[in-house]
């Protein structure tokens with residue numbers, strides 16, 4: 494058995510370029526394998542340049558970046574943190590790591606991200622109960638900007654600091670500015686299936702120099718400035734290795750190209766499949782927003798087609814094509830049973846009706862045709 498099936502069309506496989514190996518070679522030749530090294534500095538500089546944020550800290554996962562970011566915002570045991578329900582579990586798990594509790598908010602139908610009206614309702618309702626959330630996590634799901642202007646205005650009005658989970662949104666923009674640069678803290682993931690990858694990794698960005706230093710210290714076991722190992726604070730082993738940062742450097746040079754390619758893939762699907770009964774594409778860009786189209790997603794309307802997303806997924810499997818349901822909302826997860834939830838109908842409906850299609854930036858037109866032909870077999874025009 495081979496570990497990889499070369500005929501299989503994967504959802505979002507890694508797509509390396511020509512320069513990653515050079516950075517790896519150099520790191521090994523110069524013996525900069527661990528623990529720090531020039532690739533880490535260079536990778537962090539690349540991130541700052543691409544996002545316009547002053548400071549970046551490279552970590553071993555996006556989840557670690559969210560964990561440190563929430564701690565920077567002061568999240569502590571007993572606190573509540575506002576969070577969209579429609580997201581990957583990694584957005585919310587660090588809330589629990591810190592002994593705090595998530596309060597979930599529904600999506601709106603255009604961007605599929607946090608609904609500003611529901612957010613306001615939640616903040617007003619919590620205020621009536623004297624519950625003041627410590628932080629708000631925003632997510633730009635599938636690389637689609639949320640309705641940032643409205644949400645940031647509400648957050649400011651209620652005095653809640655924002656962490657921006659841009660794990661899926663590297664290279665996407667809002668009003669011409671990089672996503673991840675709007676919150677007090679921003680987070681990116683370089684996990685294997687994201688738009689760029691270091692095989693595994695994450696980055697925390699902030700304009701606050703003290704916070705960047707603090708995050709770096711926590712990520713490296715929070716060692717005091719002493720010749721021996723002395724620790725006053727709780728730390729973690731969260732730093733990215735200099736080797737993997739080398740892959741990141743090679744990848745960062747490809748960002749624009751990868752965004753262009755993913756957007757073309759989405760446009761291709763839309764052009765070639767729109768019009769099939771009950772099938773539509775989404776989410777849609779808000780005013781001022783430009784998605785990176787990390788994953789191309791479709792929705793099926795049960796009033797217009799008898800085919801369910803699960804039937805379509807299994808049909809694509811018979812063609813050795815991987816597809817995947819949309820994220821299952823967190824308020825429906827056994828892990829978060831009993832959590833406070835504001836709304837829920839929108840994200841539950843999206844979950845019930847949606848499917849993510851192969852969207853890797855190395856896809857060729859013949860690959861796209863293979864997916865489209867398979868879909869047409871089961872949903873004829």
Ligand SMILES: *Cc1c(COP(=O)(O)O)cnc(C)c1O
Pocket residue numbers: 553554555556557580581583584632658660661681682683684693694695
């Ligand atoms: C991938 C992802 C994360 C976590 O990133 P890792 O690098 O896998 O830890 C967090 N939030 C969202 C929305 C993600 O898609």
